[in-house]
Amino acid sequence: MKRDLISSAIGILVLTLVLGILYPLLITGVSQVAFPGNANGQQIDVAGKLVGSKLIGQSFGGQRRYFQSRPSATTPPDNPAATTFSNLGPNNIATEKAIAANIDAYLKLERPYDPGLTAAAVPVDAADTSGSGIDPDISVANAEIQAHRVASVRDLPLARVMKLVSSYTHGRGLGFSGEPGVNVLELNLALDRLSAAAK
Known part of the structure; x- marks a missing residue:
C-alpha cells in the first residue's frame, strides 16, 4: 500500500x-x-499607445x-478576463428579454440615421451575444447599417464609409467556416484616419 502511495505521488509530481510547467513553456516558446x-x-498600437487587440x-x-x-455577455462588457456566454438556453425567457433589449437599443441608435430600419432587419449579431462574449467582428450587414450613422455623425459621404467597410471585410475562416465579417477596432481606427485626412 505504501509503495502504491509513493508511486502515485511520484506520478502526480x-x-x-x-x-x-514544461509543456506550457514549450508551447509558449514555439508560439513566440x-x-x-x-x-x-495581435495587439494594436497607435503612435506608441496600445489601443486594443485585433482578437478581442x-x-x-x-x-x-x-x-x-456586438453585444457582450461579460460584465463589464467586452471584458476578456470574464470571457463567457450567457449559459441561457434559446427558449429561456431571460434570453428573449435580452435579445429584445438589444434590438431596442440598436434601433434607438441606428433608426435616426436609417428611418426605414425595422426590428426584422436587425442582424443577428446586433441582437445576440457571441459564444465567447468578446467577439471582435461584426457581420457585413451590421456594419453596412451602422455606416449610415457613422457617415452622418462624421459628415462623411456614405459611399466613402461603405467603401471603408468593404475594404476591411475579411472572408470566411479557412475559406469555408463562418461568415465574412468586419473587425470593429480596425475599422474604427481606419475611420479615424479617414476623418483626419478629410479635415
Whole structure:
C-alpha cells in the first residue's frame, strides 16, 4: 500500500512538472518564434499607445461616431478576463428579454440615421451575444447599417464609409467556416484616419 502511495505521488509530481510547467513553456516558446503576433494577442498600437487587440472585441460606449461591437455577455462588457456566454438556453425567457433589449437599443441608435430600419432587419449579431462574449467582428450587414450613422455623425459621404467597410471585410475562416465579417477596432481606427485626412 505504501509503495502504491509513493508511486502515485511520484506520478502526480511528474505529470504536474511535464504538463503544468514544461509543456506550457514549450508551447509558449514555439508560439513566440513561429507566430509572434498571434502569441501576443495581435495587439494594436497607435503612435506608441496600445489601443486594443485585433482578437478581442471592445466596447465603444455607444459613441455615435464609431461602429459598435456586438453585444457582450461579460460584465463589464467586452471584458476578456470574464470571457463567457450567457449559459441561457434559446427558449429561456431571460434570453428573449435580452435579445429584445438589444434590438431596442440598436434601433434607438441606428433608426435616426436609417428611418426605414425595422426590428426584422436587425442582424443577428446586433441582437445576440457571441459564444465567447468578446467577439471582435461584426457581420457585413451590421456594419453596412451602422455606416449610415457613422457617415452622418462624421459628415462623411456614405459611399466613402461603405467603401471603408468593404475594404476591411475579411472572408470566411479557412475559406469555408463562418461568415465574412468586419473587425470593429480596425475599422474604427481606419475611420479615424479617414476623418483626419478629410479635415
